[in-house]
Amino acid sequence: MLNYFRPKTIKECLEFITDERVYIAGGTDLMVELKKGHDLSNKTVIDLTHIPELSGVKKVYGELEIMACTTHDDIVLNKDVNKCLKALSLACRTVGSPQIRNKGTVGGSVGTASPASDPMPALMLADGRVVIINKKGEMREEKLEDFIIKPGVTTLKNDEMILSLKVKSLEDYKQSFFKIGRRKALAIARLNFAMAILMNNDETIKDIRIVVGAALPVTKRFYDIEKKLIGKKITKEVIEQVSKQISEQVLAIAGPRKSSEYKIPVIRNVINRMLKEMEV
Amino acid sequence: MKLQLNMTVNDEAVNIEVEQDARLLDVLRDDLGLTGTKEGCGVGECGACTVIIDGKTANSCIVLAASMDGCDIKTIEYLSKDGKLNPMQQSFIDNSALQCGFCTPGFVLSGISLLDRNPNPTTEEIKEGISGNICRCTGYEQIIKAVEDVRDKKYVKDGACNE
Structure with missing residues (x-):
């Protein structure tokens, strides 16, 4: 039998944490797992949705x-996010469907x-940290x-919980997010990209950030490629x-797949399109 | 072990005991008899089970009932008043925006929720607004038209009830 708890404060929440804890926030993943037969008996289910x-x-x-x-x-509607990390607003807008976006949490x-x-790519773009x-x-x-070790695995210990993301x-950067899925709504990304560029007055690159997700086991920021681009014109x-x-790097990490051949021209076209969108 | 749950459903206070792992969908249908909310895919993809929770749409098949304590829930049954249909319902009928009708409650609620948030959406915004609902009979043209007609206030002066 599962044990369900609905704490009202973080302090109260910490008291419920056991080694067998499972957190539920939006439930958009956990409830699907439950439907698939994921066994929650003997687990402590801690509901985080009642903690303002x-x-x-x-x-x-x-x-x-x-x-x-x-x-x-909430993120799509947030003015500060829209101003300071536009790529995250754009990314959150592509998640699932309105119903999923209303429940699912960052x-x-x-x-x-x-x-x-x-x-994830938008968070990594901005040196994201987990608190x-x-x-x-x-x-x-x-x-x-x-924090992210491999698909489904993080460094979060049993006695810990995620408090926030910084x-x-x-x-000041121009930003863009792009997602490729099999259809527009309710699609899991096959490839997703986040990019941010800061230009000098002489049209050379002052700073550039490039992140690719979905095609890789773990979303990756391409620091080495970014570094080589500073000072160059586009x-x-x-x-x-x-x-x-x-x-090349994506294919080297992910290994050759049936979709590899398709991914190279797609990556090129997406980068072109994002640069055009950002008007740099 | 059962859990005590207090919520508001269609403006009525509901005080009920639910299983800890019960889904909101099952509580609505089986315990409260509100069978207008349908189960399609059961994994949050088709939108047939759409309800409005605290003013926002959600797939009730992936909502844990226990977490609804203190929440305000509105289902398709909420819409018609004194035998009069809501404009969105009337517009779906007038535009033949349904065939088997299984997806309709979800679409109607998504349409209403969209107009609540954005009273004057473009066709593109309407498409995005209903993107969490899947129809396998009619296609989407008539459904989009139905939402457009409500947006264009076609039902303001006729018999349909206005929320």
Whole structure:
């Protein structure tokens, strides 16, 4: 028999944490697992949806702190996110369907560590960190890149929970998010991209950030490629080169698949399209 | 072990004991007899089980009933008043926006929810607004037209009840 708890505060929530804990926020993953026959008996199900402190977005010192149970729809509607991390607004807008966006949370999306998470590339774009609290009330922060180990696995310990996500404000950057799925709505991403660019006055790149997800076991930011682009102008040749490098790295990590041949031209076209959209 | 649950369903206070792992869909249909809410896929993809929770649409097949404590839920049964249909319902009939009717309650609620939030949506925005609902009979043209007619206030002065 499962044990269900519905705490009203974070403090109360921490008291319910046991080794057998399972968190439920939007339930858009867990309820589907339950339907598939996932056994929750003997588990402690902690419902996070009645904790007001766990939802909302705060702006502090050039950063946004997005509380774990903020829904995708809340993010789409949030003015600070729209201003400081447009790519995340765009990404959350592509999640599932209106019904899913109304329930699914950004903390849940990070916690389930799905390789096809749509918010993930946008969060990584902005040096996203996970803020974690344990049963004793001790907090720690970890970079998203380190937090996600492999599909479905994170460094979150049994006595811990995700409190929030912190991202850098990229207010001055031009940003874009692009997703490829089999259909427009309710599609799991096959490939998703987030990009941010800051240009110098002389039309050279001051800073660029490129993240690719879904095609890889773990969403990846391409630091090495980014570094080589600083100071360069965006020319056809540069775009071709970047697309080739990203495609090669994606294929090297993911291994050859039936879809590999299709992915290289797609990556090139997507990068072109995103640059055009950002008007750089 | 059962759990006590207090919620508001279609403006009525509901105080009920539910299984800890019960889905909202089952509580609505089996315990409250509100069978207008349908189960299609059961995994949150088809939208047949759409209800409005605290003003926003959700798939009741993937909502844990226990988590609805204190929530305000509206189902398709809420819409018609004193035998008069809601404009969205009337528009679905007038536009032949249904065939078997199984997906209709979900579409109607998604349409209403969209217009609540954005009273003047473009056709593209209507498509996005109903993107969480799947119809396998009629196609979507008539459904989009039905929502457009309500947007265009076609039902303001006729007999249909206005929310």
